[in-house]
Every structure is written in C-alpha cells, then in structure tokens.
Amino acid sequence: MPLPDRDIAWPPTDPTVQTALADWDAWYSSDPDRLGDRYLNRGIRELPENRPSQYRGGVIGSIARWFWGQPTEDGQKREKLHIPLAGDIARTSSMLLFSEPPTLSGSNDATKKRLEKLSEQLHPTLLEGGEVCAALGGAYLRLVWDEEISDRPWLTAVPADQAVPDFAHGRLRAATFWRVVEVDGNTVWRHLERHERGRILHALYVGTPGMLGRRAALQDHPSTEPIAQEITQEDWIETGAPKHLTASYAPNVRPARAWRNIPAAAYWGQSDFQGIEPIMDALDETWSSWMRDIINGKGRIVVPNSMLDSLGPGQGAAWNEERRVYSGLNMLQRPGDPNPLEVVQFEIRVQQHMDTCSALVAEAARQAGYSASTFGEHGEGQAVTATEIKARERRSLITRARKALYWQPAIADALAAQLAVEAGPLFGVRGLDVEPPEVEFQDSISEGLGELATTAELLERARAASRETLVRLVNPGKGDTWVKAEVARIAEESAMADPALTGGEGFPAPGGAPEGE
Template sequence: MPLPEKNTIWPPIHPAIRSDMEDWAAWFSANPDRLAYRYLNRHRDNSRFGPPANRPSTYRGGWVGRVARWFWGEPTPLGEKRANLHMPLARDIARTSSDLMYSEPPTLKVTTKATQARLEDLMDLGMKRTLIASGETGSALGGSYLRIVWDDEISDRPWISVVHADGAAPEFAHGDRLRAVTFWTVIESDGQRIVRHLERHEPGVILHAVYEGNELNLGKVRDLAEFRQTENLLPHRDLKIGKRLAVSYVPNTMVAPDWRDIPGAAGLGTSDYQGAEPFLSAIDETYTSWMRDIRLARSRIIVPSSFLVNQGPGMGAAWEDREVYAPMNVPPTSDQQITLNQFAIRHEEHRATIEELVGKVIRNAGYSGGTFGDDSSGPAVTATEIKARNARSMSTRARKTELGATGIADIAEVLLMLEASGMFPGVRGVEVERPDVVFQDSVQDDIKTLAETAALMKQAEAASVETMVALLHPDWDQRDQQAEVDRILKQSGRLVEDPLLLGADRPQFGDDGDGREDESDAETDDEDADAAQ
C-alpha cells in the first residue's frame, strides 16, 4: 500500500500496543519526571504532548484510588515537594541484555576476500555501536529495526542505523515475516502543530513524505523541499534488491503473550519488563519509604521552652545545638524536663524487601541474579563456574542471539546487494553473499589458564593437537582450527606430506624437460613408485 493520505489518524497502531510501549519507554528512560507524567496520563492516547490531566479519582481512597494510580501516578500534595526515589533497574536490565549479546561484537563471515574486507569495515565504522543500541532498545521495547541509509554528503557508501520500535508501524505476513514498515520522525512541534516525516519501506522501494498535522492526525501533505531534513530525499526510490526490504526487524522474543489476540502483533516480540511493571513500581516505593525512615529518624532533644537562651529582640532563642533540639511547652514541675527521641530505621526490612522484588524482576526478564551482582571483590572463578551460576542468563542470551543473527544477516546481505548493483560508484569487488553471523562466547577463561590446561594435557599425552587448538580457540570455526593445526605441525616438523598425494605436482612420465618420452624417465618413475610403496 502507498503512503497514507492526508488527515489520517496517527499512529496506526493498536492502542494496547501503543500504551505498553509508552510504559516501557518511561521505565527505560530512568527519568522520574517522565514516569510521573506517564502514570498520571495513562488514559491518553499519546503522552508526550499536552498538559497533565487532573483526575479526581487519583485523590480518592479505597479501590477506586488504587486502580487510578500506581506509585508514580500518585499526585504530590499542594505545597509539598516530591520525595519519590527511582531505582533505574529497568535501564540496567536493558544495558545488561545488550552487553551479554554485543559487548564482544559478532563476526560476519563470507568466502569472498573483498566482501569479507567490506563487512569488517562496516563493523569497524559504526555497526558495532549500532548493534549495542539495538540490543538496549530491543530489550526495553520488545524489538528494534536495522535500516540501511546513505547520504552523499557524509559517506560514499551506505551504512546501517537503528530505529526504535515505538517509532514504526510494521506489517507482518504469516505471523513473523516483515512485509512492510513505516517509520516516522517529528521534524517540528510547537505543542499543537506537528510536522512528521514518514519513510515507508516496501519490497524494493522506499517512499518519503512530509505531513503537517496535530497530535492525533497527520494533516496535510507538505513538499519535501520545504524542510532541511528532507530536501535531498526523493519521494520514490526504486532499489535493485528484488523483493527484499532495506530494513530488518530483530525481535526481543518470538512470542508476545499479551498481544496474541491482536491482529498483526504476533511478530513484534515483547519487552523484558512485560509483567514486571508492578514490581518495578514497588521497588521505587520501598526505596522512598526507606529514605523517609531516615529523614524521620533524625535525633531530637525535647526541652522546655523556658530552657532556651534568649538571643535578643528578633534573634530568637537557642539551647546548645540548634540542630538537635525541639522546644516544647513543658510545665516546669514536670518530671520529663529533657527527653531524647530518635525513631528506628527499618533498614533490614527495607533491604530484604528490595532484594526480593529485584530478584523477581530479574527472573521475569530471564536472567540470573549473579549477572547483576558485583563479584569483583570475591575470589577468582573459572568460566565454567560463571556459566553455572548464570545458567539462566546464558540460555536467554543464546535465545536472543538466534533471533539477532537472522536480522543481522538479512540486513548485511541487502547492503551487499545495493553496493553490487552499481548505486555507489566507489564500490568495487563486492559480491552478494549471505554472511554467517558468529557470536563470541561472552564468558571465557583467560589465555594463561587455557595454555596451562593444554600443556598438562600434552604432558599426559591425553589430547591431540586438534583438541588443544579447539580448547584454546573455541570461537574459531572448524576450518580455521584445522589451518592452525597444520601450521603447528609444519613448524614442529611433524607434518609429513604423503608422496602419493604429490603426484599431481611432480613431473609426469616422459617429462624431463626435453619434451620426449624415454626409458630413463619410465625407470625413474617406477623406482619412485616402488619407494613410495
């Protein structure tokens, strides 16, 4: 389908999906102001524009008030400052998810030397950080898009950028196959007037248009040349990539349990926060209660007002340290002349509650608690012990890398198709080939430990050269490992070439350089054959 017509309702996304993504985006931002604004305005279709809504139900008690607000939706009483604290656990989960996948970037492997060099340049010139950003936003919003872009003023070659899931309207075929997608970017906004740039990807085609409307409506179509951000874009661009898209989608999960009944939402995936939002809110509420205990537990010395020393007209009165005393109208004949008062700080109860809630959020995201712990001060452990402690995190990482490998291979192959099509004159020698995406092992033993293990195995004659090379280089494929074995054997003099296999490289019968076949040549060949036997 083409770009939308004027005065189209926007965005064309199911309200439940839009609402969930806005919730996750607020948690991902780690901004208390944004969280408070979001949960005060959750009934609105779009929470980024317009003043906060005044809902009387949030001030009511009982079940009505509890349903109308969460912790971050509670209004601050008039005349008081907000004391709510926020623990950025949601952002930490997104960052950790990305680190597990892309802290050691994957390797793109092809057979053609020039194409391999191009893919390595692509990774070194920006795709590594693109994948890190894709991993973070995908964890938070349920997925991310990898899009091919090019700009002659910046580079003579295309590159790959990331688009967040809450800025796209996808169309899936057969559940999880991306058939088309429309991205939008807000170019200008003054609160009422909103100018959007729409970029639609269809098989072999990219479409661009600019609309001027309001918060919920695209409005009228404007000329691309009227805005600096779009003046160099063509409304319609045909690409020589067949039925492929110049964009791929990397879902965070293959199943979105809460959206199964929504048409077209099966392939979106879901956030690591899905289902854990009440616990994230409870963590912040517990931290706020903990800090409130600390504020209220300040030491106080209650003394009669008559004990205070008059400082003079207009200067007040004091009794020793003004920071700790509290004057009270205590009768002089009272037995309680000076009273020490300090409330207890329930730190153990708060700490245990927070640890329990944090554990539930982490498990809900599919990770082990040790993945988020600080074990730097403990004794050194091996990679096997680390993997055993973080088995849940490792299985989640393996599942996500399977989804990421497909999306990365798709977009890299299309980029090679564009470069081989002649669109970029400066590109030469690149051939179209689908790369193998190899993710590195996120937890490895140091090379010293591995070398000592290999030396002990060699001393005990308990392992072959092939086994020791595989132990030292587990991230290499079988072909690279075998090449390393051959080099080791050749350098040590243990690589004995089979003379029978060298017959094709030796002079053939009758070929002694004189161009004639004679008896001496035949006798020499017979002697060589007998020696070989």
C-alpha cells in the same frame, strides 16, 4: 500499509500497544518526572492532577494505587526516588548479546574483507539496538546512505516505537519509519520513510500531535528537501537491489503475551519489562521508604524552657548548644519528672529495606528471564572460573541464546541488503556476494588463560586436536595469518628442542623416533 494519502491517526498502532510502549519508554528513560507524568495523567490529562477518580476502583483507581500513580499533596515536597532497574535490565541484555562483535563469514575474499570491516562498524549499532530491543520489545536495522557523509551505506538501529511494520506470515514485508522534524505549537511536521523490496518511499505530512494531517511536498521543509533531489520516480528512490528489503526486524522474544491476539501486533516482540512494572514500582516505593527512614532517623534533642534564651517579646526563644551553664528552676526534681534533655532517635530499618529491595530485584530479574547474580544480587568480586559463572548465570545465558535466534537472521538480512546495494548501480562495488552471511555470536563469558591452557593440554595428551586447533583455542582473538605463523614457530621450536623425539607438528612420534623413520 502504503504511504497514507489521507489524514489518519498517528501512529496507526492499536491503543493497547501504544499504551504499553509509552509505559516501557517511561521506565526505560529512568526519569522520575516522566514516570510521574505517565502514571498520574494517563489518558485523563484534562482533569485536575489531584482528582477523586484516583481514589476509586477501576483502571484509573488501579493506576492510582501504584506508587508512581499517587499524587503529591499540595504544599508537600515530592520524596519519590527512582532506581533505574529497567535501564539496567536493557543494558544487561545488550551486553550479554553484543559484548563482543559477532563473527561474519562470506563466500569470497572480497566479501570476507568487507564483512570484517563491517563487523567493527556495526558493533556500536548492535549494542544500541540490543538495548532498545530489550526495552521496547523489538528493534529495526535500517540501511541509509549519504554521499556527503560516507561513500558507502551503513546500518542504523531504530526503536520499535518509531516504525510501523508490515508482516506477512511472521516475516517483515515492509516497514514505515517516521520521525518528527518540527513542532510549532499544535502543528507537527512528520517525515515518513517506507522501505519495500527494491525501493524506499518518502513523504512529508503536516498534522497535529495525534493526527498525521495533509501530505506536503518534500521541498516544503529543510530537513527533507535534499531527499527530494534523490527521488527517481514518483515518490521513491530505487535501491538497486530489487530482491532485498533495506530494513530488518529483530523481536526481543516471541510471543508477546499482552497482544498475541491483536492481529496488527501479533508478530511484535515482548519487552523485558512486560509484567514486571508493578515490581519495579514497588522497588521504588521501598527505596523511597528507606530514604524516608534516614530522614526521620536524624537525631533530635528536646530541651526544657529553662535552657532556652529569649530572643525578645514576640521573637520566640533559641537554644545555644555551646553554652555550659544554665540556671534551673528553684525546686527539687521529683520522681518521674522528665530529664532536662531528651534525645529523640527513630530506628532506621536498614536490613528490612535491604532485604526487600534485594528480593524485588531478584524477582524482577527472574521474571525478565535473567539470573539474580547477573545484577550482583549474590555477591561480586570472588575469583571464580568461567564454568562456575556459566552455572550461576544459566538462566541469563539461556535467555541470551533465545534472543540470539531472533537477532541472527535480522543481522544476516540487513548485511545482505547492504552488500547488494553496494554491488548495485548506486555504488558499483565489484566482487561482493549478496547472499546473507553467516552470523556467529561470540561467547559473552570468556575462559581464563589457565582454563584454556588446561583444556589444550588435555586435548594434546589425548591427541584429539591438531596443533592449529590448540593454538586457536588458547588465542581466540587471533586471525588466520597469526595462527598459521604461530603454529610454524611452535613446530620449529619443538624440532630444535629435541628433534629425535618430535613428530611432524611437535607431537611425540610413536616409539620415541621421528615419524617417517
């Protein structure tokens, strides 16, 4: 959609999508107050908090039967506790993808050098983007620049609920990012930023919480006034890269089952939380029940009146637990009479609650596409090999590989746009290749030195790899210069140790004699 020229509902997203995004955002926030507000007052905020509709059927009644949809009775203390499983799932997804920065490859020396530096700068942005992508179903990489901050542009991560995409055949054609710059009572100021190929459009609107409102001049608000000075013609800024879109979109996974038949959202991604909200709700209910058992299980003592000290007429009585001698009733105790002291201790159902919580976490993880062991449900701390970890984490690694398929082109397109803008008239950097670089994800599970050494030894015995390949295998984090120097040192040491039995690169020569003799 182009920048609006009239008052429209904002954001202009299908209500089904808006509801789901708001739900996922509440779970992702890990804030019990936001969860309670979301499920108690969804769509009916004008009604009293404790309302009869919450005890009926239908959509409202269904939400009310959720743990977080049940109102707290007047005068009662809220005892609902929350386990931030949603945040743990989103963070785990990001760490599986970007625990190590991806390797970026260019076609010439200038591009390689620039991409090497960009890889370090981009790493925290990718960690952030991977987390919100898992939570909200997608994330954008947006190119920005500000000469007062940096002499080069940089990429930022934008959550899916702060953008309106424009897709064509499943590919991002344009994207409108928006932010609220000021709220004054019922007046909301919004800044819209639309990225198209070769240009970025800006506009300022003054409206209400649900409506975009009228368009105002960029100079009318301090946050957008500097942008007005950069406008080259009409309401946009030329990027200097006419073939590149300065924004890219990475869906979490596709298709999004909940709205694949909604035309405006058919190419949006699916959140890891989709479909497991009731499981997370049940987990919070179980955890709260467990804590309630602990409160109810506090030991209490029931004492007879004869063991109480009067506090005076109308003041009641108290029991002094330090007192050693009491005067009892002048009568013999009969069979069946209660004991002078009675201890009340309710059972705390630890194992039952623990088993239920573990089962709920395991099921939520499975439905989200992860192995239960990824969240520590099947033991932690044992010394296991990388092969054993990969076997145990197979489901999580498959999900990681699937998500990487969506992130690779998004990162490549965003970096290509950045290189093109840097090589354009705005920055004038020479020698950069503006083609999308190759993006290779690092293995999130690293093998130990012993496993690498064993593999290298077997390859050397089989003569299936060169010495340089073996050095790279055992030292995966080292650069080309270090590897070549290490290969030369190994060859030199091998020749010095036994020159009669050493081949060209340290391999034993056939027949026990040096090669070439």
